[in-house]
Amino acid sequence: xxxxxxxxxxxxxxxxxxxxxxxxxxxxxxxxxxxxxxxxxxxxxxxxxxxxxxxxxxxxxxxxxxxxxxxxxxxxxxxxxxxxxxxxxxxxxxxxxxxxxxxxxxxxxxxxxxxxxxxxxxxxxxxxxxxxxxxxxxxxxxxxxxxxxxxxxxxxxxxxxxxxxxxxxxxxxxxxxxxxxxxxxxxxxxxxxxxxxxxxxxxxxxxxxxxxxxxxxxxxxxxxxxxxxxxxxxxxxxxxxxxxxxxxxxxxxxxxxxxxxxxxxxxxxxxxxxxxxxxxxxxxxxxxxxxxxxxxxxxxxxxxxxxxxxxxxxxxxxxxxxxxxxxxxxxxxxxxxxxx
Numbered sequence: 076x077x078x079x080x081x082x083x084x085x086x087x088x089x090x091x092x093x094x095x096x097x098x099x100x101x102x103x104x105x106x107x108x109x110x111x112x113x114x115x116x117x118x119x120x121x122x123x124x125x126x127x128x129x130x131x132x133x134x135x136x137x138x139x140x141x142x143x144x145x146x147x148x149x150x151x152x153x154x155x156x157x158x159x160x161x162x163x164x165x166x167x168x169x170x171x172x173x174x175x176x177x178x179x180x181x182x183x184x185x186x187x188x189x190x191x192x193x194x195x196x197x198x199x200x201x202x203x204x205x206x207x208x209x210x211x212x213x214x215x216x217x218x219x220x221x222x223x224x225x226x227x228x229x230x231x232x233x234x235x236x237x238x239x240x241x242x243x244x245x246x247x248x249x250x251x252x253x254x255x256x257x258x259x260x261x262x263x264x265x266x267x268x269x270x271x272x273x274x275x276x277x278x279x280x281x282x283x284x285x286x287x288x289x290x291x292x293x294x295x296x297x298x299x300x301x302x303x304x305x306x307x308x309x310x311x312x313x314x315x316x317x318x319x320x321x322x323x324x325x326x327x328x329x330x331x332x333x334x335x336x337x338x339x340x341x342x343x344x345x346x347x348x349x350x351x352x353x354x355x356x357x358x359x360x361x362x363x364x365x366x367x368x369x370x371x372x373x374x375x376x377x378x379x380x381x382x383x384x385x386x387x388x389x390x391x392x393x394x395x396x397x398x399x400x401x402x403x404x405x406x407x408x409x410x411x412x413x414x415x
Contacts, residue, residue: 084122098146108215135195136188139218178365225374319343385409
């Protein structure tokens with residue numbers, strides 16, 4: 076069977092490898108249909124690992140597929156069921172896992188496609204407890220955007236920032252995969268959405284998604300526009316994932332007592348900030364990493380209900396690297412999906 080493996084920094088190869096053995100007790104075997112690309116794929120491709128990795132490694136951190144076989148003792152799945160895998164190999168035993176806080180597992184073995192083999196392969200075995208059924212009517216491409224992209228937004232907005240109907244939110248980089256998902260999920264609950272983008276073409280697309288105000292940050296200081304739009308009051312919530320370039324502007328965009336939630340630092344991880352501003356304005360800052368199994372299920376339900384992901388490009392497996400280059404260049408609006 077095929078497996079797309081990372082051999083070294085920026086070195087990918089489609090290899091012919093042995094198909095996996097029959098799934099062990101407690102496992103399912105999944106046939107891959109689609110892999111959605113994320114910045115974590117770009118980081119791994121660049122060699123930006125946070126821990127030593129054994130090469131070659133199968134890439135792909137977010138995917139959809141169908142059940143190809145079921146191991147002994149597994150209930151609730153049958154051959155042909157559409158599914159997505161939960162992307163972290165959690166222990167299932169620690170207190171956090173038992174309480175449904177999967178992303179805080181104390182004994183996690185790693186993230187698929189980054190620390191351990193990922194999903195860019197025709198078949199793989201996966202723990203049944205970390206496999207989630209896809210509702211009827213959801214396409215493989217849309218489903219592939221749920222177990223990381225939509226689930227991350229679910230965790231950021233609703234578990235951490237507690238976004239509510241009627242509130243005003245600033246979504247940074249609305250043209251990205253999670254940015255476009257954040258626009259749609261915030262509008263779904265009746266929030267007012269301001270967003271930033273890097274060019275006029277993306278601005279038009281973000282407006283079409285439902286964003287109430289779109290700011291081209293290459294033309295205007297977004298924090299100044301936000302202060303003007305809110306009559307110097309500021310927004311209730313900032314959805315951050317870009318890092319150094321936008322951090323202090325995001326803080327200036329917040330109202331007193333506002334909440335900022337962040338899950339990324341694609342423009343750089345190091346910032347300086349005014350602590351007096353932090354405590355005098357009584358800001359609440361949430362670091363958000365990963366998501367829970369419940370977030371994935373909720374994301375799939377919302378997609379099935381009509382809140383579909385924005386797909387920028389669909390590519391064949393042979394053009395996986397082309398997709399990474401496009402994502403790295405920031406030319407995307409929405410998600411890049413590789414179909415099997």
